[in-house]
Amino acid sequence: MLSLDSVYRASYVLKNVIRKTDVIYAPKLKPGAQIYLKTENLQITGSFKVRGSYYKMSKLTDEEKARGVIACSAGNHAQGVALSAQKNGIKAVICLPDGAPISKVEATKSYGAEVCLVEGVYDDAYKKALELRDEKGYTFIHPFNDEDVIAGQGTIALEVSEQIPDLDAIIVPIGGGGLISGIAYTMKMLNPNIKVYGVQAAGAPSMYNSVHDSKIEELESVSTIADGIAVKKPGDLTYELCKKYVDEIVTVTDDEISAAILALMEQHKLVTEGAGAVAVAAAMFGKVDIENKKTVCVLSGGNIDVTILSRVIKRGLLMSGRTAQLMIELADKPGQLKNVSRIIADLGGNVISVHHERANEGSDVNGCYLRIILETRNFEHISQIKKALCDFGFKLL
Secondary structure, three states: OOOHHHHHHHHHHHOOOOOOOOEEEOOOOOOOOEEEEEEHHHOHHHEOHHHHHHHHHHOOOHHHHHHOEEEEOOOHHHHHHHHHHHHHOOOEEEEEEOOOOHHHHHHHHHOOOEEEEEOOOHHHHHHHHHHHHHHHOOEEOOOOOOHHHHHHHHHHHHHHHHHOOOOOEEEEEOOOOHHHHHHHHHHHHHOOOOEEEEEEEOOOOHHHHHHHHOOOOOOOOOOOOOHHHOOOOOOHHHHHHHHHHOOEEEEEOHHHHHHHHHHHHHHHOOOOOHHHHHHHHHHHOOOOOOOOOEEEEEEOEOOOOHHHHHHHHHHHHHHOOOEEEEEEEEEOOOOHHHHHHHHHHHOOOEEEEEEEEEOOOOOOOOEEEEEEEEEOOOHHHHHHHHHHHHHHOOEEO
């Protein structure tokens, strides 16, 4: 059974293996709240996962160690198991979905693990891992639905309680639920008054739906940039722990996640993956009540695929009012473009793209359209520019 003793034992086992990650004050992310960031994105392997996997492996018998271990993962658990196995001299086979970021696949191989790519998503990799376990006699290291793994993740709560003894709330990402189960259980055992909030991606709300409907439910599909928490079905252990110890579960959109990733990069020079930024997204966009509360957001991982980083930044800029697209109807005569650019420049906007086209069939024969993409400060700035253009006589579409 999960107990506070088991979490403390895990902390003792891990003390010379993992990094005790810093807590950083982040006053600009949400005015009116006292937000701190638990930087598990700076943990060895780039995520919290090594905590649970190493503690689980430390409890294996010599016979189990000799047979080797197998795991399945969207990426971060894979690296945690691979490194833990390497440190313990154990053979590790990792099943990953074939859509996992190349960076995570290569990182897993770099820790000495054998990688088996499986067509589909996490749940398909899970089924393949169980087949290989039965066939080869490996010990399966579950990414979340295991009491030892959960106890390992709970060590984060022990660290946070020391780092911020007067904490009011903690916001935690949820995929399968191992991280929040460990943190929620430990926090509530230490101080029942601390609020524990869970966050899922809107495109993968398996735990949100299950807790809401009071039964474990499986999603038909998942779709989110937060690949680390794209899990179709929560575990039975994690479901029961979330139901008992988590105060509220909310969801955030991919646009909100992108804005959070951008804010963390700009304001705190911290790189997070989609799953690692959902707690900050929930705080930034008012999904949970943290007004005047001392709150920790857990940044669960930093292993973002650099090939999608530019797309995430682009979405983040749009979501935070840092870029805007305007479609303006013009009369096809000299000086129109000059007037548009002057108005934008006078208000401090920066035009980065211009597309000019003549009117289509059925519209004014002398009409034309101007599509402009510009850099702006925020949504208020966009509104100022739009108002100035309309006041001058331009029609915005």
